[in-house]
Amino acid sequence: MALLRAGNAAAAVAQIRVAPTVRDLRALEKALAAAQMAGRWRDVDAAIAESVQALSAPRLHRSP
Template sequence: MAILKSGNSAAAIAQIKVAPTVRDLRALEKALAAAQLTGRWKDVDIAIAESLQALSAPRLHRSP
């Protein structure tokens, strides 16, 4: 949130892409909604959705 509030959406997207868990991304979504900032940065919303999808999807292959 601090990165977004400073206006550096590119750095925020970079952090979103390396978010360790779905829980962290959900917390960010809730924080954006609570601050009424959802939709302000479309690219950030897209990055969150894509990262959630990637982390939530079952793995196609597993190591033996």
Template sequence: MAPRSPRPDKVIALLRAGNPAGAIAQIKVAPGVRELKALEKALAAAQLAGKWRDVDVAITESLQALSAPRLHRSP
């Protein structure tokens, strides 16, 4: 089993600190779908889902971009 990514915790810390622009920047450079799904779950667990509309849009757009078969980031 792969180790847990620290990225969701970092993004949530940015949001709680009042820096949604920094959180969106971190979301856009997410290495994969797994990290974004973990972020969605972490936001829901922290009851922060839906609080920042721009953050939700960034997550959705990044998930769509990374899920497309011909659009992926090389390692």
């Protein structure tokens, strides 16, 4: 949220891509909605959606 409030959407997207869990991403979505900032940045919304999908999908191959 701090990166988005500062206007640094590129850094926010980078942080979203390395989010550890779906729970963290859902919390970010809720925080954006509460701050009425949801939908302001298309790339941020897309990164959240892609990361949630990637973290929710079963892994076909896990590296050792």
